[in-house]
Amino acid sequence: MNAQHSSTQFKCTNCDYVTTNKRSLKTHVTVRHSSTQFKCTDCDYITKYKCHLRSHMNAHHSSTQFKCTNCDYVTKWKTYLKRHIKSHHGSTQYQCTNCDYVTKWKNYLKRHIKSHHGSTQYQCTNCDYVTKWKPYLKRHMDVHHHHGSTQLKCTDCDYVTAIKQSLNRHVKARHGSTQFKCTDCDYVTKWKTSLKAHMDAHHSSIQFKCTNCDYVSKWKTGLKAHMDVHHRSIQFKCANCDYVTKWKPSLKAHMDAHHGSTQFECRNCD
Numbered sequence: 646m647n648a649q650h651s652s653t654q655f656k657c658t659n660c661d662y663v664t665t666n667k668r669s670l671k672t673h674v675t676v677r678h679s680s681t682q683f684k685c686t687d688c689d690y691i692t693k694y695k696c697h698l699r700s701h702m703n704a705h706h707s708s709t710q711f712k713c714t715n716c717d718y719v720t721k722w723k724t725y726l727k728r729h730i731k732s733h734h735g736s737t738q739y740q741c742t743n744c745d746y747v748t749k750w751k752n753y754l755k756r757h758i759k760s761h762h763g764s765t766q767y768q769c770t771n772c773d774y775v776t777k778w779k780p781y782l783k784r785h786m787d788v789h790h791h792h793g794s795t796q797l798k799c800t801d802c803d804y805v806t807a808i809k810q811s812l813n814r815h816v817k818a819r820h821g822s823t824q825f826k827c828t829d830c831d832y833v834t835k836w837k838t839s840l841k842a843h844m845d846a847h848h849s850s851i852q853f854k855c856t857n858c859d860y861v862s863k864w865k866t867g868l869k870a871h872m873d874v875h876h877r878s879i880q881f882k883c884a885n886c887d888y889v890t891k892w893k894p895s896l897k898a899h900m901d902a903h904h905g906s907t908q909f910e911c912r913n914c915d
Contacts, residue, residue, distance in 0.1 A: 739754040767782040853868040
């Protein structure tokens with residue numbers, strides 16, 4: 646899908662600010678030109694955003710508190726209290742029936758049983774590999790025995806893979822009858838992109854010529870680099886000496902090294 650840029654523009658009536666996003670304009674007006682302010686009634690805090698004031702009140706002046714009935718824990722957030730009770734005072738416990746393992750989290754118990762007491766085992770039919778995890782067995786089969794859910798076999802040899810792209814690459818490289826031949830020399834390849842690169846490098850009639858000298862290149866970028874180095878008309882001159890360069894960063898480096906006005910002096914000596 647091609648990205649499209651909206652032609653609609655939203656202009657601020659108080660300054661030169663322009664945007665294509667209506668929400669951005671609203672934010673701009675609120676921040677830069679809005680006289681509305683939300684003030685805290687308990688301190689000097691002021692903001693232009695109502696949600697910020699609400700957060701401030703909850704954090705600093707809220708009278709609502711959630712207290713733990715089992716200890717001195719106090720919080721202004723209900724979710725924090727629930728987490729605290731679950732972690733420190735939770736009456737519900739999940740105990741393993743095979744050992745002394747105890748946890749307050751059901752999914753932890755399931756993981757423990759699967760790892761330590763799971764009776765279900767998945768065994769490879771081709772070797773001694775055994776695992777308690779079905780995905781692990783599938784991965785083992787795909788990697789070591791080429792027994793993925795789908796087997797892709799080469800019709801010309803014994804090559805087998807579970808990946809379609811790998812099979813396509815194998816067939817093209819080993820058994821592909823399609824060949825791309827150069828019409829100007831004996832170059833042959835199974836890859837169309839390789840032939841194009843060969844033609845551009847060795848037989849292309851397109852040339853990029855320098856208008857100032859005899860330089861010729863088959864690459865536009867090569868001509869551009871040549872022009873920048875040898876015929877660039879723009880020059881950056883030092884205002885303090887005869888130094889001249891075609892590169893602005895070079896002039897800046899020269900100025901800093903030889904004419905820099907900024908000096909850093911040692912406080913302990915001259």
